[in-house]
Amino acid sequence: MRELVYTGFMSLDGVVDSPGGTQEGHRSGGWVMDTPFVPEAFALKGEELESTTALMFGRRSYEAFAPVWKDSEDHAAYRDLPKYVVSSSLPEEALVDGWGTTTILRSTDDVAEAKTTAGGAIFIHGSAELARRLSEARLIDRYHLLVFPVLLGAGKGLFSREDLEKQALTLRDSTAYPNGIVKLIYAVG
Template sequence: MRTLIVSEFITLDGVVDSPGGGDHPHAGWTFKDVEFDEAAYEIKGREQEEAGCLLLGRQSYDEFAPVWPSMDEFAEYNAMPKYVVSSTLTDPEWTHTTVLRGLDEVAALKESDEPGTILVHASARLAQGLAAAGLVDRYHLLVFPVVLGSGKRLFSSDAAKTRFTLTEHAAYANGVQLTVLDVVR
């Protein structure tokens, strides 16, 4: 069975909304409000190397697909299979992209014998649905020393009680903390 990892930039109050740009009033909080420290992003390189595919929600797909294909730093993502969970997307233009119509298809993807992890980037609503369905195995969280007060959150207010095991942790000079958590089943 493949490991499904949710990877997020997250604030101290649990907001994952618009870390690099978007509609949130404080969009871009990862680079506007916190000094850049390259060491904090080392996990992102590891994620690309270990991922066998990328899983996205529709909104994240719509934001990434026009930009990532032209970015050299995302060469591995551009070459690997990508899956979008959507009930409306019919003709994805990003190469190697397949549309999944529901979480049952995500569960089947986890059961496949394809190599590498399944990596979920951004996609707060998808991450909440995957968690509720018991499909998330691990979280890679870069926790930024910022409180936004409002916005999309990683965990819904009605999420079931979940326990985690800390498998990796690091703190960086800019206050960002890496927290890698495995879901306890």
């Protein structure tokens, strides 16, 4: 069974949207850039590249990332990786050419089926609403979070606020950096 890993930047109060800019209309967009840069705090992203065998996005994150990441030298390692887009409405003709094989998954059941295919870890970038749905369906196996020392008060959260059955997490790794960022890696279960 392939692991499904959510990776992302999060504020201390759980907001994950608009970390690099105001694309989603969040008034505090770009909050990652407001934290002093410490290279070792972002080493997790390089480590993830080594174990990523496929990428998964929700429709909106795919539409935002694909045109930019396709030609980005910072994301060159992702170019030829298989990609999954989870969307009930994205048409096939909207997929970006020249960015590896991309498969549209139409449901949570399709995601569960993709986890049974051969291969290694599938990483989800951005895609807060997708991650929340997959967490509720008990499909996420690991969380890689860089928690930033900022309170935003509003924005998309990663985790559901529904009254759901408790999910135990096991801390696999953590590091605090001098700029206030904390790396947290949790396995589910």
